[in-house]
Amino acid sequence: MYMVMMSAILSMMIAILLIVVCSVISKKSILDREKSSPFECGFDPKSSSRMPFSIQFFLIAVLFLIFDIEIVIILPMILTLKTSATSTWILTMMLFTFILIAGLFHEWNNGMLEWAN
Known part of the structure; x- marks a missing residue:
């Protein structure tokens, strides 16, 4: 029973650690204008990248x-x-x-x- 509890606690700690690390890393890329804009061969897009569909x-x-x-x-x-x-x-x-x-x-x-x- 002790091993099961330790395994569960360890896996939850690893998951929480990964969530925290990923959220810290992603904060830098949210503010980047170039990464959030659509890519069209290095140029600004000629029209909207969010074309409506039927x-x-x-x-x-x-x-x-x-x-x-x-x-x-x-x-x-x-x-x-x-x-x-x-x-x-x-x-x-x-x-x-x-x-x-x-x-x-x-x-x-x-x-x-x-x-x-």
Whole structure:
């Protein structure tokens, strides 16, 4: 028990020491104008480096990621068909599919799938 306590205290002391050292080191670089400005071949940028992008593109990208993750969730369900009860498996698949369709219908009603306004 004593070794566990000493290990925990030592690891917390190392973490706190690293946090303090990193915060002291970073204070110098916050005030540096050149490091905080965008780099464009050594010259001042011709336009703003923070260009706005289309919110529709962002929503479509998020929608793609959501459906991509859902496909990853669906694929192992096919493998579990052999080992689980058929009625439980069908109920789970129907519930999951219903949630997907309900989410898609909600996004469609809110106009998130409209690319052009």
